[in-house]
Amino acid sequence: MPEKSATAAPGEGRVPDDAEQPLAFHALSFQPDGEEVTVGRLDEGTFVVLPADGAELLRRLVDGSTCTQAAQWYEQTYGEPVDIADFVADIGELGFLRASDEPEPAAPRPVRWMLLGRAVFSPVGALAYLALLAGAVAAMVHTPALAPGYHHLFFTHYMSLLMVTMFLGQMPLLLLHEGAHALAGRRLGLPSRLSVGRRLYYLVFLTTMDGLVGVPRRKRYLPILAGILSDLGVLGALTLLAAATRRSDGSFPLPGELALALAYLTLLRLLWQGWFFLQTDLYYLVVTALGCVDLQTTAKQVVANRWNTLRGRPAPHDPERWHPRDRAVARWYSVLLVGGYAFSLATLVLGLLPVVTRVLGTVFDRLAGHGSHSALGLADSVLFLALSIGEIALPAVLFLRERRTERAARGRTAVSAP
Template sequence: MSAPSESRVRLRPLSVVSDGDEVVVGDPESGTFVTIPPVGGVVVRALQRGAGQREAAEEAEAFAGEPVDVAAFVEVLRELGFVDDGSGEPREAERTAAIQNKRWLAGLSPRVAAPFFGRAAWTVYGVLALFCVGTFLTVPGLWPSPGEDAFLTGDIGSSALLLVPFALLSMALHEGGHWLAARAIGINARFGVDRRSVLLVFETDLTQVWTVPRRRRYVPLLGGLAVDVVVLSLLLGARLLVHTGVWTPPGVVDATLAVWVYVKLAGLLWQCMVFLRSDLYAVLVNALGCRNLWRVKTLLLRRAFGRLTAEQRAELAGAAPADVRAGLWFRWVWLAGSAGVLAWFAVFALPPIVTVVDWAADMLAGGPLSGRFWYGALCAGLLLLPQVLVVVVAVKQVLRRRAERRAEASR
């Protein structure tokens, strides 16, 4: 072990958060976070306040009861990019989605956002969620019928065109809820577009939640669902007034409400699928104190089916105990979850797709010389384009993984 020097190490603006038996250290700007033993947190905090390496080593030894190689630890921090190189250049955050903002979004003051996610607000959201469940149970007629409610007008084509911006706006509201909740606890977020199973999705990068204690992370993780519940309850309340005869709006108003209930409910239930990288999956990971459950789940599945390589076996041996404990049962939840995704797709996505395809086939039957042909092709193409893009992205991912496996095998 090398003797520590008196030299001071200038660190980047790092966050240091105790998390169970470990400490989470990271650079909020680059979005890089790691877990280290508590003694490492002692060293980082000492360096942050300007202590030299020798002084930091003395504090670490007093904490651990044995000498600590601070010089080697500093080199690890340097490799992680946690040591200030003096360039003054901003660090670019690592990409976590196929399409993503490079910069973190702040904008709104935490003081303004905080009241929307205080105890009183969460109580209201809970009551509204119970209202939605109670309404669907007591008035089954308000449960969406996707094959009908997805289409605002009698013209399938124009309705299909309207459904796309409706769905995009719904997703934007959900992700905006995550961002607003993140600002409520003083952290930044950024938006992106990626693939989840059979769908293209918007997503909010909440990596900076690692800068706050575990109990505070639930606010941004559940912020999107909170917005979904508020919007859905307002829509259901309006539809309930129509259903009971208290309110008699024009037919197009009730049809618009029906479309939005369908869109909002489909998105909310999607986020409840814990076997996907959904909002509730993130809540589960936080509650269990996991670090990389998704990866460990994959390794445990490969081991169960006898497909674990020597390198992967070593990776699994070094996994966090919390990940392994949860992965032993979560792997089967994930595997069974494929049926859940197919059921969701069959209930919410397939009926509108079948209706549009049937309508488009009738329109295309007139041939390319008719206006009906091109109108049908345009509408069908716009509605089916997201599914086509999902297939393209999925194929590219499979080909890339195969190329990586071939490259590893040739070494």
Template sequence: MTRVRLHALDSRPDGGEWIVGRMATGRFVALPEVGKQALDLLAQGLSAAEVEERLREATGDDIDVPDFVEALVGLGFVAEVDGREVPAPAPPRPTLARIRPRHVRWVLSPVVPFLIGLLIAVALLTRPPVPLSYHTLLWSPHGSAVIALGAGVGWTLLLLHECAHLLAARATGVPGRMRLGTRLQFLVMQTDISGIELAPRRHRLTAYLAGIATNLTVASVAALSAGATHGTPRRILAAVALLALLPLPFQLMVFMRTDLYFVLQDVTRCRDLYGDGVAYAKYAVRRLPGRHRARAVDPSRELPAHERRAVRAYSVVLVVGTTLCLAFLATVTLPADVTLFARAVTRLGPGHSAAQRLDSAAVVVALGGVHLLWARTWWRNRRARKVSEVSRGTSRR
């Protein structure tokens, strides 16, 4: 292995390191200064031996460039080795690929958050009739109408929320992909905006907070509109405003990598707050009495001081939050679902009216379908993560 041709790579300095990666595939790594120098020399067409000699003269250290090149191949950064093409799967297609950065560049304007803040302030100051009570959601005496509005508005808001992330990232040149995912027992829609790491901090925070801003905007518009109407339209708009606000407390659950988690990770200047937090939590468990303490090595020792403090604090939030969520799943959600499912199955047989059987069938299909979709999504993403980990080796994102 002497000479390589690299794919088009993007990079930006980040403290004493460089963030480098391919925007098309969403793979990025943090390289030290010497790694960036080696990458630049390889991009100039120098052989591995020539790069080693240049780096030895510049740093006085022996750098294993062939191993570095192998890592680059595993990351998918290398297009050719000694004139031979490196086989690699085609980059995944972006969601809403026809939307170009120039179409949504206005999203990054400082005027946008100012206008959203002004709208929220007006909605708060005018005190529109939107009581934060479950009675607001029960806007109609017809349960089917309440459920239909909740489902329609809920899914619409979910798509708008994720599209806001996608468009804010697309404005910076990041392709972005939307897909289903899981967060503990929750089935969620998520947007992969890998590559936003290369954008300026203000643009990164804009992409992370775009979904929350969308929910607040919808809630403010609906609340103001409710204040200008009467009767059923007012009740419907008030319900829409509350439905837009309901997902926001979920964002505080940063132990599940919500939108605010990425804000926290960026503000604390951590590379992988969740991954390092999980590693430190496992280390802390191994340090408990009765464990093999001598074998436990603190994984946070290699991190910078500011990152080490953030990771240790986050690991506490991670363990406590995850424990509470799983405890709620075991004591409330699963028993309720199993009871409801079993009751529905028993009413599918003879001896029950057609209406009861129809209702039970709807419960079985809806409840079973949601759980099957969660399981399928979890398994698919788990396999994808394993493949990604194998191809990326031990490189840190």
């Protein structure tokens, strides 16, 4: 019996009323993946994972077989009847069917920036990228002062200037990270797009590549890793820029100091990829390599079940509802998930806490009036605190707006329910 995405209606062997008429479909992609097949619409980014027999039944309907013919073929091939009416209803809910008066789907147009993506992620581009990284490593070995360190952030005594510089300097680099994902996706002809969102209390750019699951798995790795590769390239370029500005006495002018400060922030962003619980690029790499469907949710439920077992309580989640591959991987990934929380805490303590301690120490020392501080220094401290509060408040506003939207959506659903 084919696996379906919606609840099946009772009965076996039922056929639709128009069972002798072929169905009209939107353009669908069929991507085999082990014993399953990912089927969906690249134009809408709607996909479903079907067992091989369900995918073959759908392919029969797409190729022009009537419902009656497809049901007979399935019973002859697999030795059991199929509820074809229920199956057709499910694929209709997924948006795979076209209305009878809807025109034939037009041939997809090439996405913008496809040629640029192919040029950037080409063998020539790879050689230039490797040369950049090799040059940066050589420069750090020759001049250890170029190695990223938190002290590089303090290129000025004005904390508000430091904060504004970090924020404004990071924005184009974050955009470049997500743009690399999108460009690598467009290289494959995927209509990838960028948006703004948040992760916990961080404002982030987000790349949407829903069609990625519709391409062969081996082609998914580059779009997934493109952001990390971009960050490594940025780290290398900033290091070489600082090296080029280094004075004969070993000091750096302001452009070199800015480059080193941004290089350290880029390193922190690379370490942030180890925060699996935020579903970073490395998380999606693991999911793709292992052929999982919803590993994050399954792993969290495994942890919850184990925690309840330790306390002598019943497990809150039924393992039979998990995808078999997710269930197998989650046994050890759940441990890695907990380790990700520990890694994030270590990154916070080792990478950010020294910076925050030094910054806040300077600010509160000025506000408390210890030592001789100018009016400009006091104004700088007040502005820094205001910016810090704003940096936390903006994601909080986004979170509250999301909650209001969700409540409004639930309210509309409740009103429309019979």
